[in-house]
Amino acid sequence: MSLLHRGLYVVQINDQRQPKSVGNKAFNIHQLMQRGLRVPKTYAVSWEAYDRYLQDDDSILKLLSQQLMEVLEPAGVYAVRSSASVEDTLEGSFAGQFKTILDVQGEQAILMAILSVWSSVNSPGVQAYLDKLPLQQRELHMAVILQEMVNPLVSGVAFSRNPITGEDEVIVEAVQGAGAALVQDGITPLRWVNRSGLWKSSPQHSPIGTGLIEMVCRQTRQIAESFKAPVDLEWVYDGHELFWVQMREIPSLKNLETYSNRIAKEVLPGMIKPLIWSINIPLINSVWVELLTELVGKNDLKFDDLAKSFYYRTYFNVSALGRVWDVFGMPRESLEIMMGILPRSERQQKFKPTWRMMRLLPRLLLFAWKKWHLGKRFEVDYPRLKLLPEHYNWQNTRNQNESELWVEINRLYRDLYPLVYYNINIPLLMGFYNTAFAYFLKKAEVDPAQFDLMAGMTAHLEYAPDIPLRDLQHDFHNLDPATQQYIRQSSYVEFQQLPGIPQFQEKVSSFMIRFGYLSDSGNDFSSVPWREKPDMVLKLITQGPVQEAHKAKVRYEDLNLPRLTSHWANLLYRKARKFRLYREQISSLYTQAYGSFRPYLLALGHHFTARGLLSEPEDIFYLDRLEIDEIVSYIVDERNSAPAKQLDQDYGLLAKIRKAELISCKDVHLPTLIYGNVPPLVDTNEEDKLTGVPTSRGYYTGPTRVVHGLEDFNKVKPGDVLVIPFSDVSWSVLFAQTKAIIAESGGMLSHSSILAREYQIPAVVSVPGAMELKDDMLVTVDGYRGEVILHTKAEIQQNEGSN
Structure with missing residues (x-):
């Protein structure tokens, strides 16, 4: 028999089954009790009593008075709160909308407090709140909670996640005495932020003991894990026991998406033009969806949900990825950890x-x-x-019309998919095998940075330009001085016509054929490849210094491994070597094939320009695939004398507008994490210190040399601190003469980081604002803490004086 049929309207809340009519707030208290948490004795007046009151049934007040006298302690002091059917839901919390009366004593006073809570239903604020809800959710039933007051030494609130950003950290706010002081007296509470058991922030001087706050944090995490949802809790401490008085799911986190640029700095660094975005994102993210589907099975992930552009920069949706990792009890940052791009200090909970x-x-x-x-x-x-x-091949673009070029471009898009699949999977597996093998190196007391993983292998060397370039520089310096001087002053065409050096010319031509596909960014097909800048490559050969060979390192046969572990170590060693080769192969192949978009699209851009649709062929990179498809369809209809639908807009003007936007966003500073879909406010403040991710240890103080691309390679001098926007295989030719690396993008497994460790020079990557540094600025690179210290003019003069 239900409580209502038994005539009971005052219900004690405990760990037993509760009727729905006690309301959401009372039901949440019941759930806390079910899990064995300490909660003050609590009763609820069911909403059936409120319904009878609305029907002008005066007998309900007399009945309530009798039942209150039967269950309440005569000397007891209670908090009287609402527990409405619409309260504390994800659709609306109704926080502060209904009356709460504290320190109520005596049956009649409590009855008057109940009436006050009921009457607050008719307030304008509540009605306005209800109007925002869908029609089916506007029906309001009001239950009331009666909870014994605890004499509080300390009161506070706790959030199992940051309610603003959604970050996985416990936030605790507390005051001495009653929690009502937070609202009524305007007291600023003390605040603690705990992340992974460590204090991210805490008061310098606090009268509230850290032990109590640690207990609050610990139980807050336990409650959130038990409910499998982020929660907002209220608590009080009487000097002996910690009591939980309210709980609700954090509504502000519903549908909150968090975006991170850490992965983007590895796979899509820098500013991304619209056409590159509209090709890269579907290709790359479709592979990620396939990979995650292989892992967890059918899901609702879509490629366009996984990334978003802010100020023409790529951010990946770590909330969507995190929901996949939640299935396995893995940290939401698991992918960033596997890629080696998440600082150890920011890593969250362990695998559960x-x-x-x-x-x-x-x-x-x-x-x-x-x-x-x-x-x-x-x-x-x-x-x-x-x-x-x-x-x-780029030469195939000759004599093709717009529709033929567009057909080939779309075919290339489809053919690239397996390359993208391998280009994502192989580096991830390489990172896994490297990490696993590093465990055995540490057991053998060998620093992984001092180990020659590829000793005895040469196959991987043919995919990088640094060794062939070094050979060309040697050959150049072996020429007679007069010939050297003439070549330095020649263009590439003039160099090829110079008599007397056919072997050297043939080697340079072979180098251009072999590595001409390289560009400043292998992930941006609008970047000009080396084959289109032969004069710059010739200067790199003739004006660059001869690079030094790598220093000798520890080899596998030098390791002293126990017999019980040597089998597994050898297995992982061979896997790590193979996947390093595979990575070089797929990276080179992908860059070549992906770079084929450029000549085809430029050829199409020439057609558009000839028709007056664009100002110049390169403007095609500022349109997207759908827009280009519309233009090609328009041209085909016109050519076939079919009734051509007019273009939706002036695409030439649109390209100019977007080009101007990219220029205006060039110096924008963006945070690593963006919460929600609204672009953050731009931060242009300069600091005396830049911070990033340390990826190769050491210290070095020296002058900066900022390199944007191939045109700047020749200005790098021995002893410089190399400042680069991102890492690519073509940049490796610079590392022999530099003493430290600062990269605006990258992670532990980027080319700049790997080479820095091989050359034993400090590197700090993912440094916001790095490319705003100027040449010859004196900086100190701290490869341990990930800091770049910018020295003042006085420090520069002092440094020059000491030299």
Whole structure:
């Protein structure tokens, strides 16, 4: 028999089953009790009593008075609060809308407080709140909570996640005495932020003991984990016990998406033009969706949900990715950790397997088996994939009309998919095998940075330009001085016509054919490749210093490994070596094939320019795929004398506007994390110190040399601090003569970081504002803490005086 049928309207809240009519707030208290948490004795007046009151049934007040006298302590002091059907939901919290009366004593006073709570339903604020809800959610039933007051030594609130940003950190605010002081007396509370068991921030001087706050944080995490949702809690401490008095799910985090640029700095660094975005994002994110589907099965992920552009810079949706990792009890930053781009200090909770993960175990084992054998699959596919760049040779664009070019561009887009798949999977697996093998190196007391992983292998060297370039520089310096001087003053065409050095000319030509596809960014097909800048490459050969060979390092046969672990160490060693080779192969192949977009699109841009649709061919990079498709369709209809639909807008003007926007956003400083879909306010403040991610240890003080691209390579001098926007294989030729690296993008596995560790020079990457540094600024690079200290003029003069 229900409580209502038994005539009971005052219900004690406990760990037993409760009627729905006690309201949401009372039900949340019931759930706290179910989990064994200490809660003050609590009663609820069900909303059936309120419904009878609305029907002018005066007998309900007499009945309530009798039931209150039966259950309440005569000397008891109570807090009287609302517990409405619409309260504390994700659609609306109604925080502060209904009456709360504290320190109420005596049956009649409590009855008057209940009437006061009921009457607050008719306030204008509540009605305005209800009007914002969908019609089906506007029906309001009002229950009332009666909770014993605790004599508080300390009171406060706790959030299991940051309610503004959604970050995985516990925030605690507290005051001495009653919590009402926070509202009524305007007291600013003391504030603690705890992340992964460490204090992110805390008061310098606090009369409230840290032990109490640690207990609040610990129980807050336990409550959130038990409810599988971020929660907002109210608590009081009487000097002996910690009591929880209210709980609700944090409504502000519903549908909050968090975006991070850490992954983007690895795969899509810098500013991204609209056409590059409209091709890269569907390609890359479709592979990520496939990869995650392999891992967890069917899901609702879509490629366009995984990334967003802010000020023409790429940010990945870590909330969407985090929901996948939640299934396995893994940190939401798992992908960033695997890629080596998340600072250790920012890593969150450790791996905690979930029951759902146990159910997915067969799929996980199949996934692991497939990835373990991915190398064999790549070796089978690689010979076929190698043919792609030749099929899309830039010379094939001659004499093709707009529709023929567009057909080839779309075919290239489809053909690139398997390359993108390998170009994402192979580096991830390489990072996994490197990390696993590093465990055995540490056991052998060997620094991974001092270990020669590729000792005895040369196959991987053919995919990077630094060694062939070093050979060309040696050959150049072996020429007679007069010839050297003449070549330095010559253009590439003049150099090729110079008599008497056919072998050297042939080597340079071969180098251009072999590495001419390289550009300042292998992820931006609008970047001008080396083959279009032969004069710059010639200067690199003739004016660059001869590079030094790498220093000797520890080899595998030098390791002293226990017999019990040597088998696994050798297995991982061989896997790590193979996947380093695979990464060089797929990276080179992908860059070549992906770079084929440029000549085809420029050829199409020439057609558009000839028709007066664009001001210049390069403006095509400021349109997107759908816009280009509309233009091509318009041209085809016009050519076929079909009734051509007019273009939606002036695409030439649109390209100019977007080009101007990119220029205006060039110096924008953006945070690593962006919360929500609204672009953040731009921060242009300059600091005396830049910070980033340390990826190669050491210290060095010296002058900066800012390199934007190939045109700046020749200004780098021995002893410089190299400042670069991002890392790419073509930049490796600079590392022999520099003493430190500052990169605006990158992570632990970027080219700049790997080479810095090989050359044993400090590197700090993912440094916001790095490219705003000027040449010859004196800086100190701290490869331990990830800091770049900018010295003052006085410090520069002092440094010059000491020299």
